[in-house]
Structure formats: structure tokens, C-alpha cells
Amino acid sequence: SSSRLVCSTHCPVLALGSLAPQSSLAMAEPRAGSKEDVVRPLLEEVRGSQKKYGVALVGLGRSGNFHLTSIKSMPELTKLLWAIDTNEEVAKKVAAESGAKWATSLDQALDDPAVDIVIIASTTDTHFSFIMRSLKANKAIFAEKPISHEVHEVQEAVDLAKSKDLPFVCGYQRRSDLNFRTLKNQLEAGAIGELRVVKSCSRDNPVPPIDYLRTSGGIFQDMLIHDFDMQEWLTGGELPESVVAIGHCFDPEIEKIKDLDTVAVLIKYKSGICAMIDTCRDAAYGYDQRVEAFGSKGMLTAKNEMTSGVELATVAGHLMPPAMWSFPQRYKDAYFVELSEFVALVDAGTGSDAHKLEQKEMMRHPRVVRTATCAEYSWKLGRQVLLSEDLAMLEKELKAKEAGEPAAKKSRTEC
Numbered sequence: 001s002s003s004r005l006v007c008s009t010h011c012p013v014l015a016l017g018s019l020a021p022q023s024s025l026a027m028a029e030p031r032a033g034s035k036e037d038v039v040r041p042l043l044e045e046v047r048g049s050q051k052k053y054g055v056a057l058v059g060l061g062r063s064g065n066f067h068l069t070s071i072k073s074m075p076e077l078t079k080l081l082w083a084i085d086t087n088e089e090v091a092k093k094v095a096a097e098s099g100a101k102w103a104t105s106l107d108q109a110l111d112d113p114a115v116d117i118v119i120i121a122s123t124t125d126t127h128f129s130f131i132m133r134s135l136k137a138n139k140a141i142f143a144e145k146p147i148s149h150e151v152h153e154v155q156e157a158v159d160l161a162k163s164k165d166l167p168f169v170c171g172y173q174r175r176s177d178l179n180f181r182t183l184k185n186q187l188e189a190g191a192i193g194e195l196r197v198v199k200s201c202s203r204d205n206p207v208p209p210i211d212y213l214r215t216s217g218g219i220f221q222d223m224l225i226h227d228f229d230m231q232e233w234l235t236g237g238e239l240p241e242s243v244v245a246i247g248h249c250f251d252p253e254i255e256k257i258k259d260l261d262t263v264a265v266l267i268k269y270k271s272g273i274c275a276m277i278d279t280c281r282d283a284a285y286g287y288d289q290r291v292e293a294f295g296s297k298g299m300l301t302a303k304n305e306m307t308s309g310v311e312l313a314t315v316a317g318h319l320m321p322p323a324m325w326s327f328p329q330r331y332k333d334a335y336f337v338e339l340s341e342f343v344a345l346v347d348a349g350t351g352s353d354a355h356k357l358e359q360k361e362m363m364r365h366p367r368v369v370r371t372a373t374c375a376e377y378s379w380k381l382g383r384q385v386l387l388s389e390d391l392a393m394l395e396k397e398l399k400a401k402e403a404g405e406p407a408a409k410k411s412r413t414e415c
Helices: 035-048 062-072 088-098 107-111 124-136 151-164 178-188 210-214 219-234 252-256 332-348 353-361 364-381 391-402
Strands: 053-058 078-084 101-103 117-120 140-144 168-171 195-203 240-248 262-269 274-280 288-295 298-302 312-314 317-319
Touching: 053 062, 053 107, 053 332, 062 078, 062 088, 062 117, 062 332, 078 088, 078 107, 088 101, 101 107, 117 124, 117 332, 124 140, 124 151, 140 332, 151 168, 151 364, 168 332, 178 219, 178 288, 178 298, 195 219, 210 252, 219 240, 219 262, 219 274, 219 288, 219 364, 240 364, 262 364, 332 353, 364 391
Parallel strands: 053 078, 053 117, 078 101, 117 140, 140 168, 195 274
Antiparallel strands: 195 288, 240 262, 262 274, 288 298, 312 317
């Protein structure tokens, strides 16, 4: 049907199949053989699929609602079969509105042969368990980040997905954003020559609820991990050599839970690339996400998105529109795109080139979580941390520091 996988009115920017930059902006097309090259044509092919995929959605909070909207936007391809949340009232309400069954646990959905896809959008501390159980039940999985805060658990999940040859995508929605994809495409085509510096600014708004922050894993694993994934993407999957992080907490409520709200990170790569991140849990002027890539021939900049592109100029000066309020406004289209592409990936089957590429790409997840973990150790230990350092030894060093023991002298390569 020609109506399959067409953006609805709430998703005006991206019509699937037209995710590439417009010709007036495009200095470069995606690299041949890239994931986007393979997946994008599949979005057209899947429109003719006779299969409607049964979905179990676990977690009906903020992220869960984005995915619920996306599921409803693809009625010819996806059908919500199970609405699952620990809040029974919420689960019953969503199920009634969607013509689905409800549950407060994942068990029944995993036993249901009609369930093809499990979408995991529950609290971050439940992700690993739900992912492993769903993989063992042979379901295709789309999970919100993180897979886990523990590197060895992330590796375990990736290894299981690969051994079972199952579609498994961990959602980092910035990769599905039109602006960032345009920057990535031009970078890969050599528009700025040899990459030398990557800078990202990531400022949230408003401050997330304290109840959320308590189980989020902290600013490194919850917020900065998006930037670490972006840098992994833009540097072509190069593993950082070292990381230095500094930070402070200005918010007394966040300080009580022993977390930070403001962090700066410097990353060095063996190739010579330097990467910088500044992040904050709150920006008074609205949601702020920017990326800059500097190379031997020039610079690429993805600016922050405003509520409109209209600027008023009068004798009083220039008046700019405000920034987006928060991430639901900024990334509503990206959420739809990433889930749509996942459905296309599932529909393509395990023998497809897209599936084979995704099986390779999922190997990045342990690297990204390791970078976040080492950055957090850098802040806690007050020193540069090499990505090659043993995590158990870093934990031992941290415990010794907290106990007031003198630091052991270490020989390490400086940035």
C-alpha cells in the first residue's frame, strides 16, 4: 500500500524515504555501504510487506509514550499487543485505548507467539534484565539506552544478540536526527578534510525529576552517554585513548543524591582527534544541542533548533525565536524515524545486508559505555584515565581514595 510508513501530521519534518539532506544543503551523500544507505531503501520495500508486527511495549512513561505514538503512526505495519508497566492503572488505560492486553510484568508477553518485537522503555535499572529475557525468548528488541551501566553486561547482551542472530537496536535518537545526519554525511564525504576536533554541547531543560535521576545511573551514564555515542559515530568508531572529566553540582537536590549537574569532558584519540563536551542538566533559555566538527579543510556546525526559523529585525535590534522547550519537542521526529527504521530492519530479515551491518554496529555499545564509565572515574579520581585501564583496578583506586589512603604512583601517557 502506498500509504505505509508515511509520517502523520504530528511528524511533519521527515517523510520516510526522504531522510537524506535536501539537494540545496547536501554537499555530500551518505557513504556507500553505510547503515543509512542500506536501511533507507528498505523503508520503501517494507511498504509492500504483508506482515503486521506484534509489539510489546515495556514502560509507559516519557520514552514509552514516544514509541506508543510511533506504533500508532504505522497501523499497517505494527500493532500494540501488550502494554506493560509496573503502574497497573497506566497499563490498563493504555491497553484499553489501544485494544491491547495489559500486564505489570514481561512474562506473558514473552510467552505470546504473536509478539515479534519488544520495545523496552522502562526505568534504566531494568533494561539489562528485560533485554536478556527478551533475547532468550527470541524476540526482536528495540531498547532505550542504556543496555546497562556495566560494561560486562553490555557485552553479554551484545554477544547473546549476535549468537542468536536477532535484530537488537539500542536507541540513541540523535543518530536519527536530520541535522546530525546531514553533518555526518558531509563529514564522511570529506567536506572538511581530515577530522581534527569534535565539540558537542548538550544542555537539558527542564531539570529532570529527582525520582528519575535517582535511578538514571548519573549524568555520565544517563546524559553524557548520548554525546559519547555521537563522538563514536562521528569519529568512525575509533576508541578513545584517554579521557579527562571535571564537574560540579549547583543544584542542592541533585547534590543530595551525589550526582553532578554540570560537566566538561576532554577526550583524546590515538589518531590525534580531540573531542570536547560540555553538558548541564538545566539551561534557562531552553533545550540546547549543538555539534561542531573541525577539519583540515573547514568546519561543520549543527546549530541548536529553535521553535521557528523566523527572525524579527527592527530599529530596536534583532529578535530571535526561543529554543525548543525540551527533548520531546526537539526529537519527536527522530523517535519516529528510529523506530520506523527498526521495523524496516526486522522486516528485511536476518539475511539482509542491513541486518549484517547492524550486527557489526552493535559492537559499539560496550565501547560507548566504557567511555562513559572511564569519564566518571576520571571525575571521581581527579585524574586522566586511559581507556585501556582495568576497571576493577580503577574501582580499587577509588575505594582507596575514599578511605583516605595515599594514591599509588602511576605511569601513564598524558593527553
